Amino acid sequence: MANIFNRCEFLISAYTIAQLPADSGMEIAFAGRSNAGKSTTINALTNNKGLAKVSKTPGRTQLFNCFEFSPGLRLVDLPGYGYAKVPIKMRKHWDQEINNYLMKRQSLIGVVIIQDIRHPMKDFDKQMITWAFNSGMRSHVILNKSDKINNGKIKQTLVDVKRQIKALSPTTTCQTFSALRRVGTEELSTIAKSWFAEEQSFMDQGKEFEEE
Ligand SMILES: Nc1nc2c(ncn2[C@@H]2O[C@H](COP(=O)(O)OP(=O)(O)OP(=O)(O)O)[C@@H](O)[C@H]2O)c(=O)[nH]1
Numbered sequence: 001m002a003n004i005f006n007r008c009e010f011l012i013s014a015y016t017i018a019q020l021p022a023d024s025g026m027e028i029a030f031a032g033r034s035n036a037g038k039s040t041t042i043n044a045l046t047n048n049k050g051l052a053k054v055s056k057t058p059g060r061t062q063l064f065n066c067f068e069f070s071p072g073l074r075l076v077d078l079p080g081y082g083y084a085k086v087p088i089k090m091r092k093h094w095d096q097e098i099n100n101y102l103m104k105r106q107s108l109i110g111v112v113i114i115q116d117i118r119h120p121m122k123d124f125d126k127q128m129i130t131w132a133f134n135s136g137m138r139s140h141v142i143l144n145k146s147d148k149i150n151n152g153k154i155k156q157t158l159v160d161v162k163r164q165i166k167a168l169s170p171t172t173t174c175q176t177f178s179a180l181r182r183v184g185t186e187e188l189s190t191i192a193k194s195w196f197a198e199e200q201s202f203m204d205q206g207k208e209f210e211e212e
């Protein structure tokens with residue numbers, strides 16, 4: 001089946017939420033600690049190695065990078081959260097911008113939370129999962145870099161993390177992933193597509209109600 005995300009093109013980089021594209025249509029955001037592999041995951045999903053800039057050093061994505069795969073339908077690469085070596089002033093700026101983005105962005109329909117499978121469920125990840133559940137936001141956890149550990153450890157971590165997630169947010173889904181080897185892209189793509197389709201059907205229903 002053709003992957004709609006293959007059509008993704010770079011749209012805009014924004015330093016503040018005011019610079020983001022108009023807050024209409026729908027978008028999914030990729031959040032997570034610095035260096036977890038947000039940009040590489042977007043590149044794996046869109047089958048385009050050069051689309052999102054991948055970090056040689058952590059803290060590389062210092063902007064909201066927006067990609068569009070169809071008019072008004074976007075993927076957003078968020079700046080890495082909590083990287084200690086980023087100057088404190090910049091960290092404050094990003095903490096604030098990301099918080100505002102999550103709270104205010106009307107077109108945001110879901111968040112994909114990227115984690116390094118070797119260091120899962122850090123404070124920021126837990127906060128994001130809890131926030132998503134409390135605000136009714138769709139969320140999906142990616143345990144990335146699974147190529148770094150053996151199969152037994154992968155399975156064990158998945159079970160363990162799923163248990164932790166369930167306690168915070170029963171609606172949050174979770175999968176293992178390797179952006180490098182492109183393992184797990186089908187599962188991610190299916191979930192992302194289902195979010196857009198579900199939201200679209202809500203909007204269509206809304207329109208019908210308006211017309212009545
Ligand atoms: N082994 C392995 N390395 C990966 C994988 N995904 C990403 N990486 C590497 O991890 C580093 C960080 O990847 P990025 O995609 O830039 O991470 P990011 O979360 O966007 O980082 P920031 O933009 O700094 O927040 C790069 O060197 C990638 O090549 C993976 O699945 N396996």
Ligand SMILES: [Mg+2]
Pocket residue numbers: 038039040053054055060061077080
């Ligand atoms: Mg990045």
